[in-house]
Amino acid sequence: MHKAFHQGSLIIERLEENGHEAYFVGGSVRDTLMNRVIGDIDIATSATPEEIQAIFPKTIDVGAEHGTIIVVTSEQESYEVTTFRTDGTYTDNRHPDNVTFVKSLEEDLKRRDFTMNAIAMDKDGKILDPFHGESDIERRVIRTVGKATERFKEDALRMLRAVRFSSQLSFFVETDTFIAIQKDRALLEMVSIERKTMEMEKLLKGQGVKNALELLVTTGLHTFLPHFEEKGNHLKELAKLPVYELQSRSALWALLVIVLNVDDVETFLNSWKLPKKVTKAAQENLKVIEQVKRMGWVKEIIYRSGLEQSLEAHQVMAVLGWENKSKSVQIHKIYNALPIHSLKDIVLDGHDLVEIAGEKRGKWIAMLYQDLEMALIHEKTQNERAALKEWVCNWLQKYDQNY
Numbered sequence: 504m505h506k507a508f509h510q511g512s513l514i515i516e517r518l519e520e521n522g523h524e525a526y527f528v529g530g531s532v533r534d535t536l537m538n539r540v541i542g543d544i545d546i547a548t549s550a551t552p553e554e555i556q557a558i559f560p561k562t563i564d565v566g567a568e569h570g571t572i573i574v575v576t577s578e579q580e581s582y583e584v585t586t587f588r589t590d591g592t593y594t595d596n597r598h599p600d601n602v603t604f605v606k607s608l609e610e611d612l613k614r615r616d617f618t619m620n621a622i623a624m625d626k627d628g629k630i631l632d633p634f635h636g637e638s639d640i641e642r643r644v645i646r647t648v649g650k651a652t653e654r655f656k657e658d659a660l661r662m663l664r665a666v667r668f669s670s671q672l673s674f675f676v677e678t679d680t681f682i683a684i685q686k687d688r689a690l691l692e693m694v695s696i697e698r699k700t701m702e703m704e705k706l707l708k709g710q711g712v713k714n715a716l717e718l719l720v721t722t723g724l725h726t727f728l729p730h731f732e733e734k735g736n737h738l739k740e741l742a743k744l745p746v747y748e749l750q751s752r753s754a755l756w757a758l759l760v761i762v763l764n765v766d767d768v769e770t771f772l773n774s775w776k777l778p779k780k781v782t783k784a785a786q787e788n789l790k791v792i793e794q795v796k797r798m799g800w801v802k803e804i805i806y807r808s809g810l811e812q813s814l815e816a817h818q819v820m821a822v823l824g825w826e827n828k829s830k831s832v833q834i835h836k837i838y839n840a841l842p843i844h845s846l847k848d849i850v851l852d853g854h855d856l857v858e859i860a861g862e863k864r865g866k867w868i869a870m871l872y873q874d875l876e877m878a879l880i881h882e883k884t885q886n887e888r889a890a891l892k893e894w895v896c897n898w899l900q901k902y903d904q905n906y
């Protein structure tokens with residue numbers, strides 16, 4: 504068994520000592536069976552949230568009403584422990600609106616979305632797999648637990664999750680599940696945008712994004728995503744790009760805006776309800792890309808955007824095939840060679856300027872700094888006091904003539 508399960512086994516042992524059942528469940532079991540890197544380790548148990556809290560010294564209540572308690576085992580490690588349950592409808596990101604705690608593991612596995620996600624593993628690594636998830640994993644198939652149509656009526660997000668997993672795992676969607684998605688796709692309208700956004704981002708980051716985006720369009724699911732309705736062909740173009748090479752959300756959304764040829768960027772990004780920070784950074788990327796398209800990677804752009812922003816914009820352009828990947832080395836070099844990296848690096852400060860000019864602070868200081876930045880970057884003067892003083896005196900003369 505994977506090393507990461509070791510601590511988890513101790514939690515399971517403690518629960519068993521107290522007369523409860525407990526198993527590893529969900530994504531970590533699936534990923535272990537596939538020899539993939541595992542993410543969070545989840546544990547399902549017959550113990551109620553109160554019983555879990557009574558057994559472990561350090562717990563965090565993240566949703567006892569949904570049956571979920573986090574058990575903290577060390578500073579770095581904690582595990583989500585969830586009481587066996589069945590679900591009501593989901594409207595928020597993670598939890599169904601109402602749940603019923605149930606007695607058996609099998610009932611809990613039955614409420615899970617796909618057979619590959621409905622496998623349990625006991626503390627010794629023994630697999631319990633009532634819905635034959637293991638053989639579906641072997642055949643690389645995504646299949647709902649039970650009748651697809653019924654499962655999609657309970658929670659329509661599962662349709663999008665199927666496509667997301669097909670991207671992450673490079674799996675196929677089994678025929679009945681596929682047909683049900685095509686038929687029931689309009690149910691996706693009922694799902695909150697936050698849940699859709701989360702799945703969409705995971706979809707775009709997957710290695711199997713090519714097939715997944717094609718699947719998104721052939722099932723027609725895309726027509727129930729914000730501003731994607733008329734963009735089927737654009738999405739197929741997007742499918743051809745190595746989208747998974749992008750690391751940040753803001754790069755991802757900037758790419759989407761470009762490939763989908765979005766007119767109203769603000770409305771588009773807002774309709775996906777992205778955090779303000781992501782929206783702003785995506786727009787910043789778009790601005791830099793626009794400038795680079797006109798002027799190339801000139802010093803001024805790299806200085807104004809900073810290294811991180813420049814590299815992110817470059818990464819988007821590389822995915823688009825507009826730039827060579829290796830250009831990033833050059834961007835690094837240009838940045839490192841800049842005489843200053845921000846106003847703070849200029850050795851004359853505001854006080855010095857007031858003294859040299861013999862004038863009070865005013866708008867002129869900002870204007871001077873703007874010109875001075877460019878003069879320094881283009882090496883028209885040097886960042887040391889004597890040279891700067893001379894440059895400032897010249898500038899003031901011209902300023903006096905003009906104003």
Ligand code: ATP
Nearest residue numbers: 529530531542593614615616617620621658660661
């Ligand atoms: P990832 O590695 O991307 O986190 P995961 O399988 O862990 O994949 P999660 O979204 O974290 O996916 O969900 C954990 C588990 O909870 C799933 O494996 C599945 O068993 C169950 N699950 C999550 N969302 C749903 C849902 N909407 N309907 C039914 N079961 C769900």
Ligand code: MG
Nearest residue numbers: 529530542543
């Ligand atoms: Mg998970």
